[in-house]
Amino acid sequence: MGSQPHVLVIAFPAQGHVAPLMKLSHQIVDHGIKVTFVTTEFINARLITTMPANSPIRLVSLPNGLEPRDDQTDALKLINSFQEVKPDHFKDLIEKINESDDDDRIICVIADVTVSWAFDVAEKTGIQSAAFWPNVPTTLALILLIPKLIEDGIIDTQVCNSFYELDSLSLNLIPGIIPVGPLLSSNQLENHIGTFWPVDSTCLSWLDKQPVGSIIYASFGSTSTFNQQQFDELALGLELTGLPFLWVIRLDIANEALSEFLDGIRLRIADSGKIVDWEPQEQVLAHPSIACFISHYGWNSTLEGISMGVPFLCWPYFTDQFQNKSYICDFWKVGLGLNPDENGIITRHEINTKIKALLSDDVIKTKSLKLKEMAKKSVSEGGSSFKNFESFIEQIKQRVAQLKASLKRPRVESSIGDAFRGHPSSDPSTEEYVDPTAVVDPEPSTSTTISTRSMLETVLIVQSAHGQLLLDLLNEVATLEAELAATSGASPPAPPSDQP
Structure with missing residues (x-):
């Protein structure tokens, strides 16, 4: 051998x-x-x-x-x-x-x-x-x-x-x-290992021309999709900030209507923004011109943002992304969440307001840099x-x-x-x-009839529902606290603003 x-x-x-x-x-x-x-x-x-x-x-x-x-x-x-x-x-x-x-x-x-x-x-x-x-x-x-x-x-x-x-x-x-x-x-020699799409590295040379901490970076991973109304609101929200932005829109979701929509945006933003099909995300996040990161926050994007010390603006799409948002906003306190309106749409005003709030929050910036140093030290x-x-x-x-x-x-x-x-x-x-x-290990199961596959499938089903369950639990706790406060004559706490 x-x-x-x-x-x-x-x-x-x-x-x-x-x-x-x-x-x-x-x-x-x-x-x-x-x-x-x-x-x-x-x-x-x-x-x-x-x-x-x-x-x-x-x-x-x-x-x-x-x-x-x-x-x-x-x-x-x-x-x-x-x-x-x-x-x-x-x-x-x-x-x-x-x-x-x-x-x-x-x-x-x-x-x-x-x-x-x-x-x-x-x-x-x-x-x-x-x-x-x-x-x-x-x-x-x-x-x-x-x-x-x-x-x-x-x-x-x-x-x-x-x-x-x-x-x-x-x-x-x-x-x-x-x-x-x-x-x-x-x-590694290549900064886009394991990607499914060719990257557009021209965004890096574009970033080189931008001031330090000036760029809003928006990317929603490999599975997230938006309807036309939501695309409109996102585009208008980014424009309302008056700040330059880098926006990643995958080729696999670009239909004819969306292509015409994007052409119009490109004409309006001129040199103040850039839209690409796919990007070398780690290199983008590490670039000194990046001010914040708007994303769905799958775990890979979460860790990459943490490792580069970039503040987060969270827009979860499904499953564990809601759980990651809770970590980012409530536990680590290195970002803010975007909240949909009564129609389930993240409006241009919500986007504009939260971006400006995030960029002016020095506490979030400090905590983000602390996590960056922790990540660097660990590896x-x-x-x-x-x-x-x-x-x-x-x-x-x-x-x-x-x-x-x-x-x-x-x-x-x-x-x-x-x-x-x-x-x-x-x-x-x-x-x-x-x-x-x-920590005390749980008692091992005595059952020998459950197959490995069925056990792991159960894990995956529960994992997929975990983000939604966590939000439901938080809402129930807030409701109970409000009822308790009402009976005692105290002012009830505000319900959680993060909705799935």
């Missing part, structure tokens, strides 16, 4: 999942480990067009499992396809690689946690597996189910795209979780995520020695999870540190 370990990485076919796993893969390669990156044919074709020709990552595709007439971006169809079609193809891929040459043998499968069947396949083929969480999982279902998966040996360890100092309370509730983020590509040498990642890599390399000792052993027990469980590599002297030993 050769000296270079070989890891198979598999991602759910969506931009918010592929991008962080691709960044993780590049960091793994930097440590002398070979990486084969697996996704669907449809996504693989997109990645090939945007990745550099000399990329160290080997791309391999699995059949889409959809009919040619099917919408390849339909999330429900993709999930069903993953469950019904992909496991056998993935198993065949592993066996083909392992049977071809012992020097190229797969020693670890790192799978997006949403690709639940990959853990079963890895176990059946006798390969160590690691679960990757693209965002910070904090649902009750996860806290209860993950210990069972680790106990049964289905998952050897879990890593997540976060850092301990950012949310130690939540991370301490999840046994065995290893924060290795923020995963950024700014230290610097000696930081919590840096040490966690180094230990994770060392455990992968130790697997090579185990396989050399016995290639025919069906499964070798791994201590990766034990190496981290409850012992993050953070500095206890930091203000944000919470002693993980004070």
